[in-house]
Amino acid sequence: MGRRSDHSRDELREIAVAAGHRHMEEVGFAHFSAREVAKRIGYSIGTIYNVFGSYDALILAINGRTLALWRDHLVRRLADVQQDRLRQAIAAYFEFATTHRHAWAAIYDFRLPEDTVPPERYQAEVRAIFDIVVAEVREALPPARQDEAEPLTRSLLATVHGHCVFAMNGTFAILGEKSPADAAWQRVQEAVGILT
Amino acid sequence: MGRRSDHSRDELREIAVAAGHRHMEEVGFAHFSAREVAKRIGYSIGTIYNVFGSYDALILAINGRTLALWRDHLVRRLADVQQDRLRQAIAAYFEFATTHRHAWAAIYDFRLPEDTVPPERYQAEVRAIFDIVVAEVREALPPARQDEAEPLTRSLLATVHGHCVFAMNGTFAILGEKSPADAAWQRVQEAVGILT
DNA sequence: TGATTTATTGGACAGTGTTCAGTATCACGC
DNA sequence: GCGTGATACTGAACACTGTCCAATAAATCA
Numbered sequence: 014m015g016r017r018s019d020h021s022r023d024e025l026r027e028i029a030v031a032a033g034h035r036h037m038e039e040v041g042f043a044h045f046s047a048r049e050v051a052k053r054i055g056y057s058i059g060t061i062y063n064v065f066g067s068y069d070a071l072i073l074a075i076n077g078r079t080l081a082l083w084r085d086h087l088v089r090r091l092a093d094v095q096q097d098r099l100r101q102a103i104a105a106y107f108e109f110a111t112t113h114r115h116a117w118a119a120i121y122d123f124r125l126p127e128d129t130v131p132p133e134r135y136q137a138e139v140r141a142i143f144d145i146v147v148a149e150v151r152e153a154l155p156p157a158r159q160d161e162a163e164p165l166t167r168s169l170l171a172t173v174h175g176h177c178v179f180a181m182n183g184t185f186a187i188l189g190e191k192s193p194a195d196a197a198w199q200r201v202q203e204a205v206g207i208l209t
Numbered sequence: 210m211g212r213r214s215d216h217s218r219d220e221l222r223e224i225a226v227a228a229g230h231r232h233m234e235e236v237g238f239a240h241f242s243a244r245e246v247a248k249r250i251g252y253s254i255g256t257i258y259n260v261f262g263s264y265d266a267l268i269l270a271i272n273g274r275t276l277a278l279w280r281d282h283l284v285r286r287l288a289d290v291q292q293d294r295l296r297q298a299i300a301a302y303f304e305f306a307t308t309h310r311h312a313w314a315a316i317y318d319f320r321l322p323e324d325t326v327p328p329e330r331y332q333a334e335v336r337a338i339f340d341i342v343v344a345e346v347r348e349a350l351p352p353a354r355q356d357e358a359e360p361l362t363r364s365l366l367a368t369v370h371g372h373c374v375f376a377m378n379g380t381f382a383i384l385g386e387k388s389p390a391d392a393a394w395q396r397v398q399e400a401v402g403i404l405t
Numbered sequence: 406t407g408a409t410t411t412a413t414t415g416g417a418c419a420g421t422g423t424t425c426a427g428t429a430t431c432a433c434g435c
Numbered sequence: 436g437c438g439t440g441a442t443a444c445t446g447a448a449c450a451c452t453g454t455c456c457a458a459t460a461a462a463t464c465a
Contacts, residue, residue: 015411015412015413015414015459015460015461015462016410016411016412016413016460016461016462016463017412017413017460017461022412041320043320046451046452046453047452047453047454048451048452048453056413056414057413057414057415058414058415058453058454059412059413059414059415059454059455059456060412060413060414062453062454062455063412063413067453067454068453068454118320121317121374121378122318124237124239124314124378125379130379131379131383136383139380139383139384140383140384143384163385164386164392167375167381167384167385167386167392168372168386168392168393168395168396170371170375170384171368171371171372171374171375171380171381171389171392171393172367172368172371172372172396173371174371174374174375175366175367175368175369175370175371175372175374176364176367176368176371178317178367178370178371178374179363179366179367179370182317182320183321183326183327184335184367185363185367187327187332187335187336188335188336188339188363188366189359189363190360190363190364193367196360196363196364196367197364197367199364199400200364200368200396200399200400203396203399203400203403204395204396204399207399207403211428211429211430211431211442211443211444211445212429212430212431212441212442212443212444213429213430213443213444218443242420242421242422243421243422243423244420244421244422252444252445253444253445253446254422254423254445254446255423255424255425255443255444255445255446256443256444256445258422258423258424259443259444263422263423264422264423
């Protein structure tokens with residue numbers, strides 16, 4: 014067949030990413046299939062490769078969307094909160110991971126070939142989330158120490174992430190930990206408190 | 210063919226795990242192949258399934274071996290160190306992840322089917338590493354607080370793990386973090402210091 | 406109306422995990 | 436020595452995967 018034109022190229026890309034994201038949420042990275050995405054949007058596997066160029070690029074697009082949804086969740090969660098904003102941010106981290114288990118895990122399950130860097134769009138998505146958290150951390154610091162917000166935020170994000178990973182992958186279950194979010198919150202409080 | 214008997218069943222299992230572990234180190238979880246393991250030990254794919262029962266069980270056996278090597282590395286690294294033992298432990302964490310990138314990542318890339326629990330042997334391997342670290346954390350705490358060592362260690366392990374993950378998967382590169390291990394060490398110092 | 410560009414297809418290829426009927430070899434009882 | 440099981444091992448078959456690309460249909464342009 015030839016051009017079908019019910020969708021522009023950008024629309025088609027958008028539709029494929031949306032369907033791919035749903036598929037990822039349902040089956041997870043290990044059982045994700047590009048053919049299945051094609052099937053779901055009513056196109057053939059070849060079209061997926063025409064639009065995205067490679068399997069990796071498709072995954073990257075889907076993970077990028079997950080990051081955008083994650084940021085969205087974080088923003089909404091902080092929108093009408095006055096107190097304990099850092100704690101709410103941690104809660105949002107865990108909530109998103111729990112609610113979107115598979116899509117969230119896919120962000121970390123997928124690895125680009127070595128010596129390959131993610132595209133600028135994707136990196137921007139990561140930084141966008143980071144920037145939101147930096148602002149919160151800065152707010153929690155005394156004015157004299159606010160220039161330390163960025164390195165501190167990197168470390169605190171890693172800290173929360175570690176707790177979230179162990180909660181999601183069963184490590185904490187093996188070790189008998191039952192309040193991962195609380196533990197993460199303690200570490201964050203200590204780190205911020207010591208500069209106060 | 211029939212029974213070949215150059216190896217007992219246990220020997221064969223051992224050989225397969227060793228070869229599988231090497232294969233994993235070379236190509237990583239995404240490109241790991243059970244057929245390739247079979248080829249490397251000079252048996253057919255069927256034998257792999259006879260010995261391990263399933264792909265998942267093979268991966269679990271290989272990851273179990275990685276955990277054992279990791280524990281070994283940690284023990285050796287702490288063997289003749291008097292000062293800064295916690296810091297050395299963190300260094301050992303990062304070292305092992307760096308030196309065995311693929312095998313280390315496979316521990317977290319692989320996920321058992323939902324509602325499935327890893328076999329007791331595997332759990333014991335995880336706890337063995339945990340126990341080593343608990344002893345170090347307890348030693349670093351004042352006598353009156355040593356009963357808090359276990360929950361604290363779970364949290365600190367997660368903290369260090371988070372930093373290591375972000376260092377290995379490129380997140381820290383995107384965010385401009387250049388001393389992940391130092392950042393992790395700071396968080397650990399704070400948490401331990403506050404109880405001192 | 407051609408000629409050309411573009412979008413889309415789906416078969417072909419090499420690889421995967423998984424199963425299992427078939428076969429070769431051993432150990433043992435007679 | 437000779438059956439008779441039990442055991443170890445094989446590899447073809449199946450349904451799937453990512454990847455590529457010659458063929459084709461439709462839209463656009465000259």
